[in-house]
Amino acid sequence: MAVPYYIGAKAIAERLGYKNTKTVMRLVERAGLPIFLRNVPIRTGKIRKYCISEAALVAWELVQGQRNVDRIRVKREQQREKQRYALTA
Numbered sequence: 001m002a003v004p005y006y007i008g009a010k011a012i013a014e015r016l017g018y019k020n021t022k023t024v025m026r027l028v029e030r031a032g033l034p035i036f037l038r039n040v041p042i043r044t045g046k047i048r049k050y051c052i053s054e055a056a057l058v059a060w061e062l063v064q065g066q067r068n069v070d071r072i073r074v075k076r077e078q079q080r081e082k083q084r085y086a087l088t089a
Contacts, residue, residue: 004054007040012052024050033060 006012009021012035018024027033038051 005051006054006057007038007051008049012050012057015057031064 006015009024012024013019013021016024016027024033024035028035033052034056035050035052037048039046040049
């Protein structure tokens with residue numbers, strides 16, 4: 001069974017739900033999106049395009065979701081602690 005690949009920043013951005021292809025590069029730099037360059041043959045030679053598999057993309061999305069959940073839990077716990085100490089002071 002073949003795993004689908006998204007080739008090109010435009011295809012990756014569409015899969016993630018973004019309209020701007022620059023967002024893909026921001027995600028690579030800031031959130032560690034695991035993309036790689038792939039040589040794609042064209043009529044006059046080869047061109048290098050960004051590429052990612054569906055499995056890698058889903059795994060990255062799950063990790064990002066877990067990070068966000070953990071971040072929200074920590075923030076709520078800090079708010080509870082602040083409220084608890086505000087009532088005792």
